[in-house]
Amino acid sequence: MIVGAWLRGGVLLGAAFFGAALNAVAGGGSFLTLPALLWAGVPAVAANATGTAALFPGYVASTWGFREDMGAPRALGVFGLLSSCLLGGLLGALLLVSTSNHAFRALVPVLLLFATALFAFAPSLLRRIGRQAHALPPRWVAWIGMFAVSLYGGYFNGGLGVLLLALFGLIGETDLNRMNGLKNLVSALLTVFALLIYAAAGTVHWAVAALMVPAVLLGGYWGARAARLVPRNVMRWGIVAIGLLMALLFLR
Numbered sequence: 001m002i003v004g005a006w007l008r009g010g011v012l013l014g015a016a017f018f019g020a021a022l023n024a025v026a027g028g029g030s031f032l033t034l035p036a037l038l039w040a041g042v043p044a045v046a047a048n049a050t051g052t053a054a055l056f057p058g059y060v061a062s063t064w065g066f067r068e069d070m071g072a073p074r075a076l077g078v079f080g081l082l083s084s085c086l087l088g089g090l091l092g093a094l095l096l097v098s099t100s101n102h103a104f105r106a107l108v109p110v111l112l113l114f115a116t117a118l119f120a121f122a123p124s125l126l127r128r129i130g131r132q133a134h135a136l137p138p139r140w141v142a143w144i145g146m147f148a149v150s151l152y153g154g155y156f157n158g159g160l161g162v163l164l165l166a167l168f169g170l171i172g173e174t175d176l177n178r179m180n181g182l183k184n185l186v187s188a189l190l191t192v193f194a195l196l197i198y199a200a201a202g203t204v205h206w207a208v209a210a211l212m213v214p215a216v217l218l219g220g221y222w223g224a225r226a227a228r229l230v231p232r233n234v235m236r237w238g239i240v241a242i243g244l245l246m247a248l249l250f251l252r
Contacts, residue, residue, distance in 0.1 A: 016033060023055060028115070029055055031112065032242065045203055053198070053204050059187045061220055063185045074171075089154035089194050090197060093194035093197035095154075111158055112158060115159030161187065
């Protein structure tokens with residue numbers, strides 16, 4: 001029993017550390033934290049909620065790191081950004097806590113494969129969007145896009161960073177640092193909104209999340225430093241390989 005508890009704790013800390021490091025570099029941290037929590041015996045819906053709670057400090061730290069570049073998207077404005085994030089994130093979280101553990105566990109490989117595909121094709125997708133996005137779209141179009149991505153993020157945040165960068169490119173943003181700052185800000189906001197629902201529904205295992213937080217903070221810092229040394233393509237394809245492996249394991 002003691003060895004089993006130490007092993008589960010070690011796996012969770014390792015997943016938290018490397019998951020936060022992946023998020024700091026390119027995203028994909030949930031590829032590690034969700035399977036680790038499921039393996040440790042946390043029910044599927046609670047595992048998704050607990051992993052989201054544990055990774056939250058990393059989003060806040062990353063947002064602060066881009067503070068000089070921050071600003072609401074021109075096509076959305078502050079009100080449009082906050083309202084669409086709030087409505088989409090809360091609705092996505094409500095959908096999650098309404099999903100049975102059996103149904104969500106069956107969805108896990110599908111969600112992981114979708115998020116993995118986003119990472120694999122992100123460079124070409126973002127380049128194409130960059131070539132096509134010149135004028136600002138109507139505000140209601142930008143609002144619907146932000147609402148849809150927030151809905152996904154409130155339900156399952158794997159691949160959320162790629163979706164946000166694609167959306168910001170489509171609604172006229174061009175500065176990469178500004179886009180990354182906005183991506184981290186929206187991720188942090190969505191996590192706050194979703195956690196309100198998760199907490200009210202009692203789906204977060206707070207003791208487990210608290211155990212993971214120190215490793216998240218260390219991993220986020222280490223990942224940001226390592227990003228200067230590891231080629232981006234190597235990191236991206238490493239994340240794709242992890243995502244495929246985890247999805248295949250859950251398909252069995």
